[in-house]
Amino acid sequence: MLSASEIHFCVKQRPIVDQASLSLEAGEILAVLGPNGAGKSTLFKILTGDVPCKRGEIGYNGCPLHQLKSKQLAQIRAVMPQHSEVNFPFTAKEVIELGLIACRSSQPQKLLRDVMELTQTTSLQNQQFQHLSGGERQRVQLARVLVQIWEKKPFTRYLLLDEPTSALDIAQQHTVLQILQQLKDRNIGVLVILHDLNLAAQYADRVLLLKNGMIEACGPTTDVLTEKTLSKVFDHPVTVMIHPITGRKIISTDHFYRNPSQNINKAYYGNSI
Amino acid sequence: MSSFSKSIALSTSKAILLGGMGMLLLVIGVFSLSKGAFEISPLQSLAILLSDTGWIAEAYTNQQANVLLQIRLPRIILATLVGGGLGIAGAAMQGLFRNPLVEPGLIGVSSGSALFAVIYLVLLPGLSSISWTQQVGLPLFAFIGGFIHVIAVYLLSKGSGKARTSNLILAGVAINALAGALIGLTLFYSDDAALRSFTFWSLGDLGGATWQKIPTAILLILVPAALLLNQSTHLNAMSLGEQEAFHLGINVSQLKIKLLILTALIVGVSVSLTGMIGFVGLVVPHLIRISFGADHKLLLPASFLVGAILLNLADLVARTIAIPAELPIGVITALLGAPFFIYLISTFNQTKS
Numbered sequence: 017m018l019s020a021s022e023i024h025f026c027v028k029q030r031p032i033v034d035q036a037s038l039s040l041e042a043g044e045i046l047a048v049l050g051p052n053g054a055g056k057s058t059l060f061k062i063l064t065g066d067v068p069c070k071r072g073e074i075g076y077n078g079c080p081l082h083q084l085k086s087k088q089l090a091q092i093r094a095v096m097p098q099h100s101e102v103n104f105p106f107t108a109k110e111v112i113e114l115g116l117i118a119c120r121s122s123q124p125q126k127l128l129r130d131v132m133e134l135t136q137t138t139s140l141q142n143q144q145f146q147h148l149s150g151g152e153r154q155r156v157q158l159a160r161v162l163v164q165i166w167e168k169k170p171f172t173r174y175l176l177l178d179e180p181t182s183a184l185d186i187a188q189q190h191t192v193l194q195i196l197q198q199l200k201d202r203n204i205g206v207l208v209i210l211h212d213l214n215l216a217a218q219y220a221d222r223v224l225l226l227k228n229g230m231i232e233a234c235g236p237t238t239d240v241l242t243e244k245t246l247s248k249v250f251d252h253p254v255t256v257m258i259h260p261i262t263g264r265k266i267i268s269t270d271h272f273y274r275n276p277s278q279n280i281n282k283a284y285y286g287n288s289i
Numbered sequence: 290m291s292s293f294s295k296s297i298a299l300s301t302s303k304a305i306l307l308g309g310m311g312m313l314l315l316v317i318g319v320f321s322l323s324k325g326a327f328e329i330s331p332l333q334s335l336a337i338l339l340s341d342t343g344w345i346a347e348a349y350t351n352q353q354a355n356v357l358l359q360i361r362l363p364r365i366i367l368a369t370l371v372g373g374g375l376g377i378a379g380a381a382m383q384g385l386f387r388n389p390l391v392e393p394g395l396i397g398v399s400s401g402s403a404l405f406a407v408i409y410l411v412l413l414p415g416l417s418s419i420s421w422t423q424q425v426g427l428p429l430f431a432f433i434g435g436f437i438h439v440i441a442v443y444l445l446s447k448g449s450g451k452a453r454t455s456n457l458i459l460a461g462v463a464i465n466a467l468a469g470a471l472i473g474l475t476l477f478y479s480d481d482a483a484l485r486s487f488t489f490w491s492l493g494d495l496g497g498a499t500w501q502k503i504p505t506a507i508l509l510i511l512v513p514a515a516l517l518l519n520q521s522t523h524l525n526a527m528s529l530g531e532q533e534a535f536h537l538g539i540n541v542s543q544l545k546i547k548l549l550i551l552t553a554l555i556v557g558v559s560v561s562l563t564g565m566i567g568f569v570g571l572v573v574p575h576l577i578r579i580s581f582g583a584d585h586k587l588l589l590p591a592s593f594l595v596g597a598i599l600l601n602l603a604d605l606v607a608r609t610i611a612i613p614a615e616l617p618i619g620v621i622t623a624l625l626g627a628p629f630f631i632y633l634i635s636t637f638n639q640t641k642s
Contacts, residue, residue, distance in 0.1 A: 064536065065535070066532055066535065066536075085540070086535055086538050086539060086540050086541075087538040087539075087540070088538075089538065090536065090537055090538025090539075091538070094536065095533075095536040097530075097532060097533065097536075100529055100530055100533055101530065102528055102529060103387050103388065103389060103528065104383075104384075104389065104528050104578060104583035105578055105579075105582060105583045106525075106528060106582070106583045106584070107582065110525070110582070110583070110584055111529070114525060114526050114529065114537060115537070117522060117523075117526055117537045117538060117539070118537050118538040161536075164537065
């Protein structure tokens with residue numbers, strides 16, 4: 017289990033992450049949602065070990081984060097940051113192969129083949145990374161982080177992703193999240209920051225809502241994604257419906273305010289009528 | 290141990306490529322041995338070199354043997370070590386700074402080394418007159434100067450996130466100017482002979498090569514270069530970014546310190562032996578990246594070999610273009626390197642925008 021208890025992080029005495037506690041189990045997808053500036057990325061960097069956090073405890077499989085060396089940590093968790101720039105003319109395959117540094121695979125070639133097939137990067141492997149499109153780069157980076165934790169191990173591993181779908185078209189967004197779903201039976205826990213509420217609604221097992229550094233809600237997807245909570249967290253009206261086929265929630269972001277008790281409806285339409 | 294062998298392991302094609310470069314270096318070395326003010330044919334050169342084996346390809350005089358063994362051979366070995374050292378140090382620095390415009394001379398490491406070397410020679414004559422301290426003390430001082438400068442440039446360029454590249458170049462310009470002025474000032478307070486040697490520090494000179502310098506060069510250039518080879522996988526990871534390298538399990542701060550020490554050592558010692566030879570560390574890694582890709586497993590050893598080839602060729606031109614006079618070797622490398630650098634900046638800006 018990846019656990020964080022009461023982590024608190026301030027910049028110039030302003031809390032960016034405020035007393036946050038969370039846990040991530042093997043075989044689940046936890047989506048982290050929240051408005052811009054809510055502290056998602058900071059929370060993410062604290063969990064990955066990039067930003068040291070003095071207050072609060074973070075543990076990977078029961079071992080405190082600060083006691084793990086970077087090499088040990090790399091065998092337990094892989095990270096896909098939002099942007100990765102490569103300044104030199106590496107090929108896509110060379111970038112993906114970097115994932116092997118941490119994993120010490122006995123069959124590296126097979127491992128690479130499997131992951132490239134899964135991420136649909138096989139055809140890109142000999143192209144220069146710098147020349148790829150934004151979406152292709154994201155898939156190559158995903159392949160790299162998957163290589164790091166792909167092989168089955170006796171201990172739980174974790175994959176943390178910061179908006180992995182930001183440059184992808186809708187088909188590829190779903191491909192990526194379906195790949196993340198497949199990690200469940202590989203004894204891997206997935207924490208993913210998403211911008212798209214509907215992707216979270218369709219794929220996440222649990223959702224964590226963050227606002228102003230504080231966890232507003234954290235629980236099973238259907239419990240957390242309600243009109244009331246989402247409107248409050250995003251300061252914007254939403255409508256939640258049920259998908260007729262999947263039975264999952266669909267979130268529609270509205271351009272009008274639906275709550276008559278707050279009497280904002282009139283204010284909204286006052287000018288235009 | 291497994292990670293060590295993995296980081297060294299190369300595909301066959303790359304191994305053949307490196308072997309070819311090594312052969313080319315040998316051929317150029319032998320060719321270069323036979324050229325100069327004093328005529329020795331390539332076959333005679335081979336005969337002199339292999340005289341211990343009893344194989345005599347062609348007759349030669351004792352004078353020819355002396356010129357070859359005492360003057361040209363140490364010079365060519367020194368050119369190989371310094372050229373190779375500058376090449377591999379340039380490649381490693383570019384990897385560390387994640388910036389293809391970095392070069393030891395450009396960012397001020399060479400002039401930092403030169404400054405400390407001049408200070409040592411002029412202000413501490415007591416120390417430098419004892420022969421054994423000159424062999425060790427001068428390179429050591431040059432290393433300290435280079436190390437201080439590379440750290441200063443690194444910190445300056447890290448300062449404000451986005452403008453890193455321009456900061457890096459500007460910091461280098463400032464430090465170059467400062468070191469140049471301080472070298473001039475130091476020389477101003479020394480005798481006339483020192484003034485002449487300013488040319489040596491600013492443009493580089495292989496003419497002072499003797500066998501006494503070779504052990505220092507092997508120990509303090511070749512050994513750090515070999516240690517750099519071992520960092521190739523980690524440098525590959527650094528190309529993704531420091532954060533990503535950490536995610537891949539690399540102790541980034543430790544790696545940075547290692548790389549800074551090794552590169553400053555190579556550059557500092559090179560400067561103390563041959564003065565500032567510019568642009569080798571910039572041009573060579575680029576040529577290899579353009580032709581064979583950015584993988585440091587190939588880039589680092591190839592930079593060493595091509596750097597050695599390039600400096601030997603430049604030295605050959607410097608020695609033979611105006612016989613019996615010699616051009617400073619830095620003139621040749623700068624004539625080749627400066628236009629190349631301008632070309633790089635123009636293409637670099639295009640890819641950025």
